[in-house]
Amino acid sequence: MAKKAINIGLVGYKFMGKAHSNAYRQVGRFFPELEVSPVLKAICGRDEQGVREAADSLGWESYETDWRKLIARDDIDVIDIATPGNSHVDIAIEAAKAGKHVFCEKPIATEAGSAKRMFDAVNSAGVKHAVFFNYRKAPAVALAKQLIEQGVIGDIFHWRGTYLQDWIVDPDFPLVWRLRKEVAGSGSHGDLAAHLIDSARYLVGEIAQVTGLLETFIKDRPEMASSAGLSGEADLSRRGKVTVDDQSLFLARFESGATGSFEATRLAPGRKNYNRFEINGSKGSLVFNMERMNELEVYTEDNAAGAYGFRTIQATAGNHPYAGHYWPVAHIIGYEHTFINFVYDALHAIANDQQPSPNFLDGYINNLVLDAVERSSRSGNWEKVQ
Amino acid sequence: MAKKAINIGLVGYKFMGKAHSNAYRQVGRFFPELEVSPVLKAICGRDEQGVREAADSLGWESYETDWRKLIARDDIDVIDIATPGNSHVDIAIEAAKAGKHVFCEKPIATEAGSAKRMFDAVNSAGVKHAVFFNYRKAPAVALAKQLIEQGVIGDIFHWRGTYLQDWIVDPDFPLVWRLRKEVAGSGSHGDLAAHLIDSARYLVGEIAQVTGLLETFIKDRPEMASSAGLSGEADLSRRGKVTVDDQSLFLARFESGATGSFEATRLAPGRKNYNRFEINGSKGSLVFNMERMNELEVYTEDNAAGAYGFRTIQATAGNHPYAGHYWPVAHIIGYEHTFINFVYDALHAIANDQQPSPNFLDGYINNLVLDAVERSSRSGNWEKVQ
Amino acid sequence: MAKKAINIGLVGYKFMGKAHSNAYRQVGRFFPELEVSPVLKAICGRDEQGVREAADSLGWESYETDWRKLIARDDIDVIDIATPGNSHVDIAIEAAKAGKHVFCEKPIATEAGSAKRMFDAVNSAGVKHAVFFNYRKAPAVALAKQLIEQGVIGDIFHWRGTYLQDWIVDPDFPLVWRLRKEVAGSGSHGDLAAHLIDSARYLVGEIAQVTGLLETFIKDRPEMASSAGLSGEADLSRRGKVTVDDQSLFLARFESGATGSFEATRLAPGRKNYNRFEINGSKGSLVFNMERMNELEVYTEDNAAGAYGFRTIQATAGNHPYAGHYWPVAHIIGYEHTFINFVYDALHAIANDQQPSPNFLDGYINNLVLDAVERSSRSGNWEKVQ
């Protein structure tokens, strides 16, 4: 009750806006030990009717239609950016200049130069910053991190990451903003591969070089009749060019010597949110799949019975990361809880005057890897990350 | 904004209290079309410090330490009972007499006589009533219901339900309230088999007769050193008698002619919340498992390719029950959302002057089945449900 | 090369005849250490053309059309009975009287009285005997046995066995011999539940009492236009009564105090050969499913990492039972290899003047359990096995 309030200003009110709002509302309920109390102070969007309705349904005290006004408000401590990629850089830099902490959706920028400017801006301003690579905060992924740090799978040989979806496999699915380069920066690359890259960096380490390709299989699509987030109505009478990739596919060499493969696609029928990785080390292996995000598969040869096989762990027990804050074992949590865990970690860090993790440095390095893949896709060569 | 408030008074503040509180807080966020707005008015528990802290952490406006006082309050519309089973009957009857709507955890009573009195009381009072068989509200289970009603699996031959847990397999796990007959009524029988019975009634129909057994394998356990919900510290120096079953195991004949098997146990190592059912009909089969509650397995022979097999459906698509209110397909939801869906249905029914489903009639019939199994466990015979 | 020949005479040449023939042909290839060399001396069937063709295609030196002539031959050491159930008793008793070793398909008889006579006959004659409960010989099942004997899952609480098929779910599937009581003795009960009973006895121990039901859901079917083993043409113009059960469903109490459930059905769409069991003990659990017969799922809490979950073991490694005789790990074996392993064990026992296992005593006890379930299905009571 006597907790210090921390006032949030959120830019963006659609899919990610809903997920972030829920996290701020819920974090104190599941993490009563959080030292500060987030207040859903203001939400911002350009369409007044839309943002007003969102403020109401998502639980915000007020709304703005101009992000510059939001930043100018004295009663905002954190600017959270949940808008399409091309708008991040300006908002983040202005917010930092205004002395606000900055949280940002991934990828933080559409290319590494902008990401660098964002990173420099938050550093210069001395504010806190965080980037929503929320999958690090799934209990099963955090458990994977723990097991790796404990040496359970030994030295890592291989990373194998695929992020497969199928929501645009219909060639008449329209040209939503995520399919336009000038807004989204890239397609599955920045949207999905960015998550794989972050998980790989978190669990395996830094990526040294990459070779790969970006490919657009369905080259034109109907223009939008209206715009309503991820989906929207197609105007089948007009077709426009798709300017982002359908697929991002690349190999990597990590600085440690490990090798990796990465694939993100939106053209894999039946795969809905198949963010899967497998890691093979000298002593064992780990497998995670976001479609069954409460589970971690672990192989080691350390059981007394001598009968070895992959174990499917319900990463929902009291001794697993984050899980004890929710429900009894195997009473599973969902997608939204990765954001709650993320917000807990970020606000807890701020309350303790520490930098959240992952933060803009992670966002910047992620963009460096994304850019290296794009260069490789053009050059046909292995490209160094820096 | 102009929605009518409906004031909730919740009795009980531990595991179920947390789940119910979350549902009332969240329902309006995910179901903005809900015609009424639940207000977390007051929470009630005997331990003042405990209930005060719960009110704070779970978001209640006030608290009471005597449920009679809660019922006496004018500003309460719904009494929600989330306490151990032996206390339901008095609270429910008094609440009904006071003209409150009554929601109640399952099983509504420790034996059918009390359940009948509860059902009579809400009927006499003309109030609305609901019983928290929340698993009906998992999207995958509601999808199973839809498919059955559409005739997808034809006439049902078999029901096969198991609810397996392992939390008391350690013989030194202490005598918590759930292991004491005078408080819990029964063990796995009322706690877990009750859920199976409800799912079977929902999906297959009424049960005509049963034969089976209740068994206690670990006959004494350490007394509790303290009491803290499901778990608690054991006092290893003193052992007391376990007065409830570890396992409930029975066969059933449904009124339709279908046959069924039911098993609930807390002694199945590795099974954490394995509430699984399989239904076989003349045209297909369905499988659900709460440990992967976002999935439904469906077998039919209706695909054009002629290559038949069980399909694993991510019951999280926009066209699946409840699922469109949450996140994109395969961005899964969790255990808590079954309560949100439940509360939505119940409040929506009240707002439309309809009886929620499932309600006290379902609770009463459930108790009749539970009692028939208990009689059969003593008699060794098939026992009719009524 | 100098191995002693052991001459086999096989009665029956259809599904089981094919499986047994293959086992005799192959056993020496995979088990070169086998002390004797089985010779496919003669195969027997009533239809001369059929049996002649079978002799040719399955690799037998000669054929007979009268099993009495086969038994009368001096050059036969083992009579292997792979015919429908009602014919076993006479053949087995005559074979024993003639001093032949007797191998027999399961269940050895259509009721326990006949099984007892068979058991007495082989005992009186002092010959060796074996019953083809071949699933004991799947490496994964034999591994389960090993793990139980090593105490890996502790004291057993529960057995949960289901054998589900769907081959007669079409109500126009005809009245093949397996659906006629006078030939088959029973339906899914003797065909499928008998296997479950054997696995339960092998892994858990003797069954003390049972309660359950046998049910025929599809009460009449087209008569056969021709007879050709399991399948055959239906004559849709004539329907006859089904005289065996579609489903066998029962509960059991083991002598050890463990409880069990058993279900066999041929009306479970999508389940093809779903012979699955799960065993829960005080320290762990085991799961096997014949549809993935090379795998065993094991749960224990004995791994150093403390991250518990069911392991899926590829029971195909060199240190697993039988598996080292075949291919490298995870280069899987199939259904037919359970017969090869069975024949190896049986002939190895004979070569060492020991009784094979399982043998007619197992067959007799199995029939006693089957009979007890039939009595219970009529009486509605728990019935003791003896």
Added chain:
Amino acid sequence: MAKKAINIGLVGYKFMGKAHSNAYRQVGRFFPELEVSPVLKAICGRDEQGVREAADSLGWESYETDWRKLIARDDIDVIDIATPGNSHVDIAIEAAKAGKHVFCEKPIATEAGSAKRMFDAVNSAGVKHAVFFNYRKAPAVALAKQLIEQGVIGDIFHWRGTYLQDWIVDPDFPLVWRLRKEVAGSGSHGDLAAHLIDSARYLVGEIAQVTGLLETFIKDRPEMASSAGLSGEADLSRRGKVTVDDQSLFLARFESGATGSFEATRLAPGRKNYNRFEINGSKGSLVFNMERMNELEVYTEDNAAGAYGFRTIQATAGNHPYAGHYWPVAHIIGYEHTFINFVYDALHAIANDQQPSPNFLDGYINNLVLDAVERSSRSGNWEKVQ
């Protein structure tokens, strides 16, 4: 009985020799319609004791210790080469010159130049030829081919193939022949990736270009104390250099425009024979994994219920390729049966004066792809296949 004999001469008697021998012995039993009858005429190996024992245990009429003598024999129709890779070219060319049909293990050569000479030799001689890419002959893989040809998954976008094993993850596993370049040609590349390449060519089409890497993680290992096939005793006192890759990892562009990823490694703990591929097309997806080789996962959106998900098909039904020759549905077959199916197809082709498939042209193209990857691994560039 009156079938024409076709006399086989097999070079090599260890792992592959055992698998091939079994196939020749068994093919006539499961495929009685095969027009010719293979005779296990002679087996050949350099170690006389070893090959004599193999002839006995595997069922060969005679043996040779010099493959040139085998080829010189008049009573041999087919030379089957199941020796390490470096010996294939000489044997195959000599056999072709002698007018024998030639079957050969994969990869047919250690580099494409030799493969080309082999292909030219069999062409010049006008003999039949086949290469043991046996996985094409798994029923589930052949079913995948059927479904693709029927258009069930539409136009193919992606191929994703991984072949993971773990048998050399122990750094003290010795330098067996498969780890020596001069004998094996390459490591996981020719052993495992060659299979992936063949499956990809079979199901997706020709590969146009590749980029990738070959990596050796464990650079030295104990020398062999003895040589016994795949395994063998390590002499821990002496270590030698590993001259083949542990991992082969590459991307591909198919001629059709599809993209693909390929990974083969022997350093993936817990993966034993994880030869898995996934294919995504415009209308559906297919998944196969050799560890569960009887199953095919299929995703399409063509079922009437509208509830979509991956189906797990038991590719063991009578209407599935090859499967009707074995056992009833879900009575699974194993690894060895892929060789039986292969031999059936090859001998059936010869009996009809047709070229078997896959044959030396497939072997040659496979080597071209392998070589392109090796070039890319050195150059760091995309390399064209020809």
